[in-house]
Every structure is written in C-alpha cells, then in structure tokens.
Amino acid sequence: MKPAVILVGADKGGVGKTTVSRALLDYLASRNVVARAFDTEHPRGTLKRFHPGQTEVVDITSTSDQMRIFDTLLSAGPKVSMIDVRAGQLGASLRALQEVGFLDAVKAREFSLVVLHVLGPSIASLDEIEETAPFIGDASYFLVKNFINDTTFFEWDPQTFSHYFRKAPESGELVVPKLNAMAYEQVELAGTPFSTFVADRRSDGSAAGHSFVLRGYVRTWMRNISAEFDRVGLPKLLENKPSPAPAKPEKRSR
Amino acid sequence: MTRPAVFIVCAPNPRAGVTTTARLLAEWRLYNGDPVSVFDTDPDFAPQTRFVHGHARTADLATVDGQMALFDGLLADDGATRIADIWCRSYRRFVDLAGEIGFFAEAARRGTDTHIVFAADGSDGSLAEAWGLHERFPDTRLLIAVNGARVPPGDHTLGRLASFPTTQGFSFPALDPVAASVLDGFNGRLARFIDNPPEDLSIVVRARMRDWVTKAFVQFRAFDVRRAFEATSLLG
Numbered sequence: 001m002k003p004a005v006i007l008v009g010a011d012k013g014g015v016g017k018t019t020v021s022r023a024l025l026d027y028l029a030s031r032n033v034v035a036r037a038f039d040t041e042h043p044r045g046t047l048k049r050f051h052p053g054q055t056e057v058v059d060i061t062s063t064s065d066q067m068r069i070f071d072t073l074l075s076a077g078p079k080v081s082m083i084d085v086r087a088g089q090l091g092a093s094l095r096a097l098q099e100v101g102f103l104d105a106v107k108a109r110e111f112s113l114v115v116l117h118v119l120g121p122s123i124a125s126l127d128e129i130e131e132t133a134p135f136i137g138d139a140s141y142f143l144v145k146n147f148i149n150d151t152t153f154f155e156w157d158p159q160t161f162s163h164y165f166r167k168a169p170e171s172g173e174l175v176v177p178k179l180n181a182m183a184y185e186q187v188e189l190a191g192t193p194f195s196t197f198v199a200d201r202r203s204d205g206s207a208a209g210h211s212f213v214l215r216g217y218v219r220t221w222m223r224n225i226s227a228e229f230d231r232v233g234l235p236k237l238l239e240n241k242p243s244p245a246p247a248k249p250e251k252r253s254r
Numbered sequence: 255m256t257r258p259a260v261f262i263v264c265a266p267n268p269r270a271g272v273t274t275t276a277r278l279l280a281e282w283r284l285y286n287g288d289p290v291s292v293f294d295t296d297p298d299f300a301p302q303t304r305f306v307h308g309h310a311r312t313a314d315l316a317t318v319d320g321q322m323a324l325f326d327g328l329l330a331d332d333g334a335t336r337i338a339d340i341w342c343r344s345y346r347r348f349v350d351l352a353g354e355i356g357f358f359a360e361a362a363r364r365g366t367d368t369h370i371v372f373a374a375d376g377s378d379g380s381l382a383e384a385w386g387l388h389e390r391f392p393d394t395r396l397l398i399a400v401n402g403a404r405v406p407p408g409d410h411t412l413g414r415l416a417s418f419p420t421t422q423g424f425s426f427p428a429l430d431p432v433a434a435s436v437l438d439g440f441n442g443r444l445a446r447f448i449d450n451p452p453e454d455l456s457i458v459v460r461a462r463m464r465d466w467v468t469k470a471f472v473q474f475r476a477f478d479v480r481r482a483f484e485a486t487s488l489l490g
Binding site: 180181182183211212213214215216217219220 | 318321322325326329351354355356357360
C-alpha cells in the first residue's frame with residue numbers, strides 16, 4: 001500500500017469537520033487500516049482530545065510541521081495520514097501541498113490523496129470549492145454533506161455542479177446522517193472515540209456504563225457512515241487503485 | 255423464586271388487552287413475592303403506575319430520556335422480572351427503536367430471557383403484524399395473548415389465531431362486565447383485593463374475579479414450570 005493522505009477540511013467552522021475526521025478514524029480502525037492524524041487546530045486540537053494516541057497538533061503553514069507530516073510519509077508505520085484542516089484553510093493547505101511538491105508526487109502516483117470537503121449550508125461553500133478545484137486534479141475529491149447538526153443544504157444546480165467538478169474526475173458526494181443530539185452530546189462529554197463509546201468503555205479501557213440506547217444510536221450512525229465510505233470505495237482509493245464509479249447516495253431520512 | 259425474565263407486552267391496535275396482560279403478569283410475580291419492574295409507555299395515563307403502584311414507572315418513547323428509561327431499564331441486571339407495557343401508540347416507535355439500537359440482540363448477548371407477548375385481536379392487521387415481529391426478531395420468543403373480551407369466540411377467530419407464528423401464550427377468558435368495571439376502577443394490588451375485598455363488594459363479583467385471576471395465574475404457573483424445565487440440562 002502506498003502512503004496516503006486524507007485531508008478533511010471545511011470553509012467555515014461548526015459544520016462538523018472534526019466529527020467527520022473522528023468518524024473516519026473509527027472507520028479506518030474498523031477496516032484494520034493503521035492511521036495517524038494531524039490536527040491543525042493549533043494550538044487547541046479538538047481531534048486530539050478524542051484520539052490522543054494517534055493525533056499530533058500541528059501548524060500546517062509552518063515549515064517545521066510540514067516536514068513532520070510529509071517527510072515521514074514513507075518512514076512512518078501508519079500508511080495513512082489524516083489531516084484535520086483548520087476551518088477556512090483548505091485552499092491554503094492545498095496550496096502548501098503544491099508548493100512542497102506533494103501534489104506532483106500524487107500525480108506521479110507515489111502517494112494517494114483523498115480530500116473530504118465538509119460543506120456548510122451557504123453558497124460560500126461553492127466559492128471554496130472553486131478555490132480548491134485547481135489543486136485537486138489528481139486527488140479523490142468528495143463533498144461531505146454533514147447532517148449531524150441539522151444543516152440544511154442548498155439544492156444543487158446541475159450546471160454549477162458540473163462547472164465546479166469538471167476538473168476532479170474522482171469527485172463524489174458523501175452523506176453523513178444525523179446523530180441523535182443527546183447521543184452526540186454524551187460522546188462529547190465522554191471525550192472518547194465513537195467506537196469506544198459504543199463499546200461502553202472509557203479512554204482508560206474501564207467499563208463506562210453508558211446508556212445502551214445512546215450507544216445504539218451511535219452504533220447505527222457509525223454503521224451508516226461506514227456504508228457511505230464503503231460505497232465510494234475509500235479503501236481502494238487509499239491504495240490508489242481504480243475504484244468502481246461510486247453509486248449515488250441513497251436518500252436518507254434526516 | 256421465579257427466574258427473572260423480560261416480557262414485552264405489545265399490540266399495534268387499541269383495546270387488544272395489552273394493559274390487562276401486563277398487569278396480570280406483574281401481579282403474578284408480586285403474588286409469588288418476586289421483585290418486578292413495570293415500564294408503562296403511555297405518558298398520559300400510565301395505568302400501571304396505579305395498578306402496581308411502587309413497581310411501575312412511565313417511559314415516554316417520544317423522548318430520549320423515556321427511551322433510556324425503558325431500554326436501559328429492561329437490560330438492567332437487577333434480579334427483577336421486567337415487564338414493558340407497550341401501548342398501541344408507542345408500538346411502532348418501540349419496534350423501530352428496538353431494531354435500530356439492536357435491543358433484542360443485546361438482550362440475548364446478556365443472557366436475558368426475553369419474550370414478546372403479542373396481544374392478538376384476531377384481525378388481519380394483527381396477524382400480519384405478529385408475523386412481521388417474528389420475521390424481524392426471529393431469535394426472540396414470541397407469545398400470543400388472547401383476551402376473550404376482545405376476541406369473540408368462533409370458528410373464524412380460532413382459525414385466524416391458528417395462523418399466528420406461534421400458538422404458545424396465554425388466553426384470558428372474558429370477564430363479566432360488572433366485574434370488569436370493578437377491576438378497571440380498582441387501583442391497587444389485585445391479589446390483595448381478592449383476599450381482602452371491600453365489605454360492600456358483591457360475593458358474586460368477587461367469585462368471578464377470583465376465578466378469572468386464577469385462570470390467568472394457572473397459565474403463568476405452567477409457563478414458569480416450562481421455562482424452568484427448558485433451563486435444565488438433559489445431560490448434566
């Protein structure tokens with residue numbers, strides 16, 4: 001397996017970017033894919049709170065931290081590096097990847113790059129897509145509609161869609177379904193990965209005593225997200241193997 | 255002491271005898287001195303909180319708090335027999351939630367002896383729903399409760415009941431209307447009421463109620479004996 005980088009970004013805060021990152025780390029673990037994560041919410045690091053063992057907080061605009069990430073892609077044990085990009089920094093991060101030559105290496109198929117762009121409800125997201133489009137020609141690019149916080153999305157205009165995604169052959173759409181608010185809140189309070197919460201464990205491995213109902217909601221939600229990642233063939237994309245064209249997402253109740 | 259179990263008493267249609275069945279099951283356990291916890295999903299009237307006062311609580315499935323009260327309560331390993339009274343308006347939500355969160359699989363994983371007691375009313379919808387439950391939760395024992403006051407006797411009805419996915423369960427004869435109204439209006443422990451009835455209660459009504467309760471308790475006793483034998487090892 002070639003080293004792969006997954007960028008998870010959004011043009012604005014509060015659209016569930018870190019939630020998607022957390023779900024993705026759980027998904028990769030469930031598929032026995034060893035991953036490391038970089039949290040660019042420097043210096044706070046929300047992702048690190050939930051996945052402390054595999055997350056480093058970095059400033060992706062600093063050269064030293066860029067070296068920590070990209071110079072170790074080949075030597076690091078985990079072959080998948082996930083970067084949770086600070087809100088509004090997706091375009092700048094991709095530009096930085098271009099400047100350090102990473103995008104050329106992706107074009108040469110030395111590395112795989114998957115970009116998950118978590119959408120906000122406003123038209124500003126389309127502007128962000130236009131900003132990122134020039135950098136993602138060789139990446140697998142996905143728009144993530146995150147319904148976890150009851151976001152309402154604008155309807156896609158087909159012409160606008162084709163205009164923005166003409167340059168991204170692997171572009172597709174991922175849908176993150178809504179999670180029961182109380183269940184989500186309990187996971188937040190627990191401060192553990194979703195999978196740990198479902199297993200009724202604390203971060204130290206001891207029994208937590210969480211509600212079975214809330215764990216059930218989270219388990220079902222994780223199953224639906226995993227089905228989405230499977231639908232778009234994410235494991236194959238990380239291996240840089242051609243994946244069958246992703247099917248349209250099923251209409252989900254919100 | 256009777257081995258603790260979980261009984262989900264439910265029906266999609268109103269007046270099928272869910273409350274009566276759940277009440278009788280709880281009364282049987284209390285009559286034997288066994289601990290019992292009853293969960294009433296009717297948030298407005300919650301009749302079980304009056305019938306088995308001190309042993310019942312309300313669980314409104316329209317709220318997450320109520321869902322936690324019910325499902326987490328049913329899975330609690332506290333040594334009590336747990337009985338859920340799923341009234342018709344909570345039925346669909348209960349079935350969907352139980353499926354979504356994997357309730358019956360979790361109960362099986364914990365070794366909980368779980369039974370769905372489906373209050374049948376002899377209608378086409380009732381029959382279809384019973385089969386739907388059986389197909390959705392095939393590993394959970396399904397029992398049929400037939401309330402004689404709701405299911406008129408007759409060949410047609412008997413034929414319909416024979417088409418249900420199981421013939422195991424309970425059959426409660428119709429209670430005399432006068433005795434039934436006394437029963438419905440009495441808030442308290444049934445066995446105690448029959449042993450020490452109010453002085454102004456007709457001896458005829460008292461006899462009919464005793465007979466009716468006895469017929470129910472005999473069936474529960476037989477069911478408990480059967481469970482006890484099922485739990486034994488033939489080779490051990």
